[in-house]
Each structure stands twice: as structure tokens, then as C-alpha cells.
Amino acid sequence: MRAARLMSDERTPQENDVTGATVWLTGLPSAGKTTIAHELAALLRAEGRQVELLDGDEIREFLSAGLGFGREDRHTNVQRIGFVAELLASNGVLVLVPVIAPYADSRDAVRKRHQQEGTAYVEVHVATPVEVCSVRDVKGLYAKQAAGEISGLTGVDDPYEEPESPDLRIAAQDCSAARAADSVLALLTERGLL
Numbered sequence: 001m002r003a004a005r006l007m008s009d010e011r012t013p014q015e016n017d018v019t020g021a022t023v024w025l026t027g028l029p030s031a032g033k034t035t036i037a038h039e040l041a042a043l044l045r046a047e048g049r050q051v052e053l054l055d056g057d058e059i060r061e062f063l064s065a066g067l068g069f070g071r072e073d074r075h076t077n078v079q080r081i082g083f084v085a086e087l088l089a090s091n092g093v094l095v096l097v098p099v100i101a102p103y104a105d106s107r108d109a110v111r112k113r114h115q116q117e118g119t120a121y122v123e124v125h126v127a128t129p130v131e132v133c134s135v136r137d138v139k140g141l142y143a144k145q146a147a148g149e150i151s152g153l154t155g156v157d158d159p160y161e162e163p164e165s166p167d168l169r170i171a172a173q174d175c176s177a178a179r180a181a182d183s184v185l186a187l188l189t190e191r192g193l194l
């Protein structure tokens with residue numbers, strides 16, 4: 001048992017009653033991961049749940065400062081986020097993680113860590129096609145890649161290994177962000193996590 005984890009007999013009865021979980025939203029840049037996560041956070045907070053949203057850009061500014069977008073650095077980034085998410089989730093928090101996580105083995109390692117600790121883990125594939133993402137181009141990355149200003153953009157000239165069996169796959173090009181968030185909420189309810 002790690003020092004950061006509360007021993008079960010140190011928890012108050014209320015803490016013991018709350019089941020946390022990590023909800024990882026994986027998908028391409030501009031797929032809608034962040035937008036859906038914020039919609040979901042609002043729904044969960046309205047249910048009275050404690051929610052943390054681990055924003056990929058913020059994590060890269062602090063926890064993963066200095067890491068780049070090569071395979072090894074992306075793996076390290078995802079493992080760090082998975083570690084923090086599991087700690088929070090094991091203390092009753094619903095942790096929302098809108099982070100690309102392009103490699104299947106990185107995602108599997110995070111799931112395994114949760115399983116080993118007995119912490120709930122839900123993988124949501126925000127499966128917006130690259131053709132739609134590149135038109136949305138929220139941060140202008142697709143345009144920069146097309147102009148030859150950057151390289152190694154996920155889904156264009158860098159891999160994105162689609163999840164083979166996510167807990168939920170959302171065709172987010174065909175529905176609103178609110179509806180997508182509803183579908184995650186429904187899954188959490190079905191799993192007994194709300």
C-alpha cells in the first residue's frame with residue numbers, strides 16, 4: 001500500500017461509500033475530448049460528485065514539462081497521468097482525462113494499474129474521423145502540419161492506435177457534445193459508479 005493512499009480504516013464512513021473512477025477520453029486532436037469532458041464534469045458535479053479534470057495541456061505545462069511528442073515521451077506522459085488519476089480515483093474522485101494517449105500499450109498499462117489497485121477504469125474512444133478533426137482544427141495544428149511547420153501530428157504523420165474494445169465508442173461527429181456526455185453518464189450509471 002503506497003503512503004499516498006489512505007488506509008481503509010482511516011477513511012470516514014462517507015469516504016468509504018463513494019466509488020471513484022477514471023474516465024479516459026482518448027482520440028485525435030480536435031476530436032472533442034476536452035469539450036465532452038467539461039460537459040460531463042458539469043453533469044457529475046450537479047449529481048454532487050467530486051470531479052477532477054486532468055487537462056492535457058496543463059499536465060504538459062507542469063507534471064510533464066519538458067516532454068515532447070515522440071513515442072517514449074508520450075508513453076511517459078500517459079503513465080504519469082494514469083498514476084495521478086488512479087490515486088485520485090482510489091479516494092472517491094471521478095477523474096476525467098481528455099488526453100490523446102495514442103498507443104495501445106500505454107493505455108493498457110494504465111488500465112492494468114487501475115485493475116491492480118481495484119480502482120474502476122473506463123475507456124471512452126472519442127472517434128471523430130480525422131477529416132472532421134482537421135476541419136475543426138481548434139489549435140491550428142492540422143494547418144501547421146499541412147504547411148510543413150510541424151511534424152509528428154497524431155493521426156496525420158504520427159500513429160493513433162484505435163482502441164479495439166473501448167468501454168464506449170462515441171461517433172462524436174454525429175452528435176452534440178451534450179449528448180456524448182450523456183452517453184458516458186449512462187455508462188457510469190450502468191456500471192454502478194454513480
Ligand SMILES: Nc1ncnc2c1ncn2[C@@H]1O[C@H](COP(=O)(O)OS(=O)(=O)O)[C@@H](OP(=O)(O)O)[C@H]1O
Nearest residue numbers: 029030056057069074077099100101102152153154
Ligand atoms: N505533434 C502533436 N501531436 C499531437 N498533439 C499535439 C502535437 N503537438 C501539440 N499537440 C497538442 O498537445 C496537446 C496535448 O497532447 P496529449 O498530452 O494529450 O498527447 S499524448 O497523449 O501525450 O500523445 C494536444 O491536445 P488536444 O488537441 O486537446 O488533443 C494537442 O493539441
Ligand SMILES: Nc1ncnc2c1ncn2[C@@H]1O[C@H](COP(=O)(O)OP(=O)(O)O)[C@@H](O)[C@H]1O
Nearest residue numbers: 029030031032033034035136138172175176177
Ligand atoms: N459532438 C461534439 N463533441 C465535442 N466537440 C464538438 C462536437 N461537435 C463539435 N465540437 C467542437 O469540436 C471542437 C473540439 O475541440 P476539443 O474539445 O478541444 O477537442 P480535443 O480536446 O479532442 O482536442 C470544439 O470546438 C467543439 O465545440
